[in-house]
Structure formats: structure tokens, C-alpha cells
Amino acid sequence: GEDLQSIPGVGEAIAKKATELITTGKLGYYENLKAEFPQGVTNLLAIPGIGPKTANKLSSELGISSADELEQAINDGRVAQLFRLGEKTADNILHQIQALRRKDQRIPIGEALPVVEEITVALRSIPGVKNLTAAGSLRRFRETLGDIDLMGTADNPKEVIDAFVALPHVGQVLAQGSTKASVIVSGGLQVDLRMVEHDSFGSLLQYFTGSKQHNISLRERGRKQGLKLSEYGITVIATDKLEKFSMAFITLRVIFSSLWFMAECTAAITISSSDRISCG
The missing domain is CATH 3.30.210.10 (DNA polymerase, thumb domain)
Structure with missing residues (x-):
């Protein structure tokens, strides 16, 4: 403990806690704090959009301690009935749970390419679209993808965004603005489109x-x-x-x-005639 206190900014209290953590593998102060929260609250806090008050309400009033239990409670209407939550908040939470699950799901690039082709063909037919291409892991030609990123430029970006969310492939619109949108297409794959300035x-x-x-x-x-x-x-x-x-x-x-960049990634960078790169 005394040795730790020789470090600038480390006093007696921090030194004691650090020593306790190193010697026992646990920290009593932290364990006591955790005990003040109902079981499962920390699981609920990991869901975007759920803060401490909502997590505590879901846990104490509905006995929910996991994302699966929360999804079931939303589907059967129990969450919407809670005071100061309602159907809109319940739907938003459900979308966040589904988005978290999609992040853990990856599909082969061979399944994603036909989807991208159909979307880009449809959007390139809109007058004023000057650029439209894939970015992210698809452009790097990774074997599997968690989602699809598309980027482009157009004289009227909003028109392209409106057409994008209205495509027949789209089953759900997660977010929509004047220059970008996120949707879920058939098969559960998330596709994000971002329209930018021509010179950028x-x-x-x-x-x-x-x-x-x-x-x-x-x-x-x-x-x-x-x-x-x-x-x-x-x-x-x-x-x-x-x-x-x-x-x-x-x-x-x-x-x-x-x-003057030379490969500094764990995998070699290659630039083909089509400017495709591969890096980690």
C-alpha cells in the first residue's frame, strides 16, 4: 500500500482498494454497490436506451433480469403498461434488443452481394445520383458480414434516402434522416446508407x-x-x-x-486495380 502511495494522485484510500483487489481478487466496496441493485439490473443497463431508473423499474416491478425476459414482456404488453413507459418506449427498447442480437449474427458475403446489387441498381436509376458503392467489411471483402454499409453522393440526397427506405426489400426502418438511414431487409440483415457531399x-x-x-x-x-x-x-x-x-x-x-503508408496492420494490405483493400 505504501509503495502505491508513492505514485502521484494515489492516496491511502485508493492504495488500500488496489491492494485488496490484487490480493483477494475482489473489491468489497464494489460488491456492496452491486448488492444495492436488484439482480439483473446490470444486464438491462447493457441495452442501449435503458437507464438506471428504467432498469430498476423493469427489475423490481416485473422481475425482469435479462434481454430475453424483457423481449417477452414487451411482446405480451406488460412493459407498455408500466407507468411512464408506454407502447412507444416499449417498441424502441424492442428495436434495441433486436439490433444487439443482429450485431452478433454474421452472414456469408455470398448472401449479402445479391442484396447489395438489387439495392444499388434501384438507387442508381434515380436522376442525380453520381456515386454509390459499398463500404465497410463488404468493400474489404470479408468472408462474413454483420451489416452492410453503403455510401454515395447525389444532387438531392433526401430523394435517395426516401427511395431507399421505400424499397420492396425493406421490412423495417430503424432510422431515417435527410442524408442517412438504416433499415432491415428481408432475411434480417441491416443496411445503412449515408449520402455525403460530392467533394468529400x-x-x-x-x-x-x-x-x-x-x-x-x-x-x-x-x-x-x-x-x-x-x-x-x-x-x-x-x-x-x-x-x-x-x-x-x-x-x-x-x-x-x-x-508513405506501409502495412502496419496485423494482416497485409493489398490494393488491386479496383482499389479494393484488405486489412485486418
């Missing part, structure tokens, strides 16, 4: 292609050279000048050349 399309496509580790490596390489890489382009930190990239087919080569 290339930069945004590179950013949303990922992967996360790939972007981290790019940003770190840029930082070492006085550059800041974001979804909007490359900024020279010293002058705060932003360089945007509107052409998707040159973006990867330009950005990689600007950063």
Missing part, C-alpha cells in the same frame, strides 16, 4: 471502408508526419489546411502516398 466522397469512403485498426494505423502514421487524417480528408496540422478527395478511385493511392 473519396475521403469518407476511405474512412468508412476501415477496418478500425487500419484507420488507427493511418492516423498514427500521419501524426508522425504532421498530418491529420479524418473522414473529411488530410489536414496539414501546421497550416490547418484541409485537402479533400472527391474521386474514390484515386483516394486510396493518394492517401497512402501522402502518408
Whole structure:
């Protein structure tokens, strides 16, 4: 305990708790706090949109301690009957539970490609659509996908979004705005569409292609050279000048050349003639 107190900012109380945790594997203070909450509250708090008050109400009044039990209670109407919740809140919670489950489900890329083809063919027929392509794990050609990310530009983005949510493949609209929307298509697959400015399309496509580790490596390489890489382009930190990239087919080569990027991911990066990349 005394050795820990030699660390700046660590006093007697923190040192005692750290020592207790290291020597016993438990922390009495934390265990006492957990005991104050009804069983299962922490499980409910893991669901987006459920705060402490709602979680406590669901647990204490309905005896709910898991997402499965909560889903059943929503379907049979018990959640909507609770004071200050109602049907709209119950439906929103149900959507969040379903979204969490979809994140854990992945489908083969071969099943996703026909869906993407049908959607992009339909949207490209809209006048004013200039770019429309897949991003994320689909553009990286991962073997399995959790969802589909599409990006594009158009003279009238809202018109494209409205057409997207009205496609016959769409079974449920999760969110809709003037420039982006998320839907569930037949088969339970989530598809997200984002429409951006023409002059930012290339930069945004590179950013949303990922992967996360790939972007981290790019940003770190840029930082070492006085550059800041974001979804909007490359900024020279010293002058705060932003360089945007509107052409998707040159973006990867330009950005990689600007950063002198060589593979820093756990998997090798390859750039084909179609500018497809593979990185982790």
C-alpha cells in the first residue's frame, strides 16, 4: 500500500482498494454497490436506451433480469403498461434488443452481394445520383458480414434516402434522416446508407471502408508526419489546411502516398486495380 502511495494522485484510500483487489481478487466496496441493485439490473443497463431508473423499474416491478425476459414482456404488453413507459418506449427498447442480437449474427458475403446489387441498381436509376458503392467489411471483402454499409453522393440526397427506405426489400426502418438511414431487409440483415457531399466522397469512403485498426494505423502514421487524417480528408496540422478527395478511385493511392503508408496492420494490405483493400 505504501509503495502505491508513492505514485502521484494515489492516496491511502485508493492504495488500500488496489491492494485488496490484487490480493483477494475482489473489491468489497464494489460488491456492496452491486448488492444495492436488484439482480439483473446490470444486464438491462447493457441495452442501449435503458437507464438506471428504467432498469430498476423493469427489475423490481416485473422481475425482469435479462434481454430475453424483457423481449417477452414487451411482446405480451406488460412493459407498455408500466407507468411512464408506454407502447412507444416499449417498441424502441424492442428495436434495441433486436439490433444487439443482429450485431452478433454474421452472414456469408455470398448472401449479402445479391442484396447489395438489387439495392444499388434501384438507387442508381434515380436522376442525380453520381456515386454509390459499398463500404465497410463488404468493400474489404470479408468472408462474413454483420451489416452492410453503403455510401454515395447525389444532387438531392433526401430523394435517395426516401427511395431507399421505400424499397420492396425493406421490412423495417430503424432510422431515417435527410442524408442517412438504416433499415432491415428481408432475411434480417441491416443496411445503412449515408449520402455525403460530392467533394468529400473519396475521403469518407476511405474512412468508412476501415477496418478500425487500419484507420488507427493511418492516423498514427500521419501524426508522425504532421498530418491529420479524418473522414473529411488530410489536414496539414501546421497550416490547418484541409485537402479533400472527391474521386474514390484515386483516394486510396493518394492517401497512402501522402502518408508513405506501409502495412502496419496485423494482416497485409493489398490494393488491386479496383482499389479494393484488405486489412485486418
